[in-house]
Amino acid sequence: MAEPITVDDPADPRLHDYTGLTDVELRRRREPAEGLFIAEGEKVIRRAGEAGYAMRSMLLSAKWVDAMRDVIDRATAPVYVVEPALAEQVTGYHVHRGALASMQRAPLPSAPEVLRTARRVVVMESVNDHTNIGAIFRSAAALGMDAVLLSPDCADPLYRRSVKVSMGAVFSVPYARLDTWPKGLEAVREAGFELLALTPGEKARTLDEVAPHRMDRVALMLGAEGAGLSDRALAAADQWVRIPMSHGVDSLNVGAAAAVAFYAVATGRPRE
Amino acid sequence: MAEPITVDDPADPRLHDYTGLTDVELRRRREPAEGLFIAEGEKVIRRAGEAGYAMRSMLLSAKWVDAMRDVIDRATAPVYVVEPALAEQVTGYHVHRGALASMQRAPLPSAPEVLRTARRVVVMESVNDHTNIGAIFRSAAALGMDAVLLSPDCADPLYRRSVKVSMGAVFSVPYARLDTWPKGLEAVREAGFELLALTPGEKARTLDEVAPHRMDRVALMLGAEGAGLSDRALAAADQWVRIPMSHGVDSLNVGAAAAVAFYAVATGRPRE
Structure with missing residues (x-):
């Protein structure tokens, strides 16, 4: 004591x-x-x-x-x-x-370690805003995502502001940093995960089409507020998915978009 | 000019x-x-x-x-x-x-005016944080909610910070202020809306049970970050609904919770 x-x-x-x-x-x-x-x-x-x-x-x-x-x-x-x-x-x-x-700090696990037991993972590219990182971890924990993978240039989830906004979810959701980008995504696919890129592009299919039920072995890729996923990251994905939008609105805040996507793939209607 | x-x-x-x-x-x-x-x-x-x-x-x-x-x-x-x-x-x-x-400023419409053409409305109780108000309007616009009703003590959606965070959605989503609370909700029910209260309580049914498909004539009630809906507001609702949570997490940020609920009731799987 x-x-x-x-x-x-x-x-x-x-x-x-x-x-x-x-x-x-x-x-x-x-x-x-x-x-x-x-x-x-x-x-x-x-x-x-x-x-x-x-x-x-x-x-x-x-x-x-x-x-x-x-x-x-x-x-x-x-x-x-x-x-x-x-x-x-x-x-x-x-x-x-x-x-x-x-x-x-404790040593971070490797991506393969994190993927071994996860069913649904979040993959973030270039998310530099500590508030957004924290918010995404908090929603990931609440909405059934099991782990997070970060591109090499994402900000630190253990920075004070991220920790606070996450309400401590950065402690409970395991995360790893990919060493290379987007090449590091290959290991995710090899581990049996389907790479879904969240993007507002018209070429993307809607979430309700792609995720009619809770999904397993899915890696949901998110880009930074404003810029979104890079072309290289989009090219590395298996499928593009978008949130259907109304009223001519072109985008959601990345935290809101992430929450909706997590709900759709992880806690939406259970597979019957 | x-x-x-x-x-x-x-x-x-x-x-x-x-x-x-x-x-x-x-x-x-x-x-x-x-x-x-x-x-x-x-x-x-x-x-x-x-x-x-x-x-x-x-x-x-x-x-x-x-x-x-x-x-x-x-x-x-x-x-x-x-x-x-x-x-x-x-x-x-x-x-x-x-x-x-x-x-x-332009004169605000009345609640009945706003309800006349809306299919899905957001009802906010005591939301005082300008950032949260703005974020909720932005998500409401994007995710198919048609209008917003505010309890008398909600903060002003036209305050600079709310306007900015909403990306202008406070201009495109019609809103009205209820004169009395929670009594003013009666007019919402009389206009044919089912009052769904979003609350993490165990007595609430999960969103996927309550909203298996896109809903019409629904008023989704949200409380402030932290406090949530008051007992009086919960008592005035027709039904309590919660977002299913994982990993022992007890709550989501109100902006994330709102986005998930809007998606579930407004842009989830279309009724087949």
Whole structure:
């Protein structure tokens, strides 16, 4: 059990994991390099622990000590108690969720490992927006997708904002990064998955045609907001699928589109 | 046709419609009281015009004059050209989309008017987040919902952020505000709509059971992120419906949940 340690010097090296949290570019480089990620808020910190991530340290204001008492009692890592103003000085923002934890990253599984037990996977290409990544993981977990594969240039699911928006789903849905793109998709097909590319193009068939019932061994490919899937990715797919649109609208937000597609392939009408 | 007018005094009263745009509380009161709303960016400004809203004025930086030339040529309202720094001084933020228009609000239709021609409507209760409102309108338009009804305490769909997130769908999907809640729902039922309340409760039936095919004359009720529908609203519904969830996840983001429900009731498998 950890005895909370009061820290009152913002330059204390023990707080190094939490410095400059609002500098996205800095943190994007630092966190993977230093093998850590930041969990924010009571619920997300608990979920990271339940998912088996080891805690490096925790930083919280005094009024959160009671709410986090059981987590503190189980912690073997140091727990730092600081004034809210000091937390703001260190991190660069007002930590209104009151508690941050620095967690140790675990090695990512390989794509074949992830695919071995999955029935339905999400494949993201070039999704760089941390909010969208988090939202897609949250919907994937809720709507019956078993795993996620990322193109090499997708943003980090363990970045603080992604973790928060996902409500911790980045901990529960296994994911892997493909080493090559789109060549890495061949391994997905060889593992027995049909590659469905979600695209608004007229040449695509509608979801209700392609997925009249819950599907198995399907890999649903999603591109970034705005740009969508690249031509190379579309060419690598087995089939193009689109969400039928009304009222002359040409696109959905990528999070909404993903949720609809997950529902259609994973939790739509069970096969009779 | 309007001849662009260069303005270089941030206190110029002609720029009054654009002052303090980052002060949400102020703008929430001012805009409905003064009968205006703000459209931001080329695409949204065009859509507001196409939807028939009258322009009060437009504010843009010099480099946007060419891109907006046709809009300027058609405009009878004054068009103000300002330096980006002045735009920031007036509005309170860096207007990176380069163009703002102040548009005249039109009287809202009544609920019966909106219901007369709709087959599927969204009913929102206490949705106060402008981003969520915008996202729900965008999905509603794309996924075949014909109209929106708002409880008295929902936020304003014409607030700048909602308009932007909706990509202009707040202009194309007719909406009305119910005067009383939940009593106002009676008029919806009397107009022949079945009231389906979306709720994660175990007592709810799953979407695929309730909506095995595209539905007609259905009013889909949504509550706010976190709180969900109130007990009073749930009691006023005809039926409770839930999205089946996996992996022990207890909820979806309200935007994702709305998109899935719209797809299921409006664009799912056509009735055979």
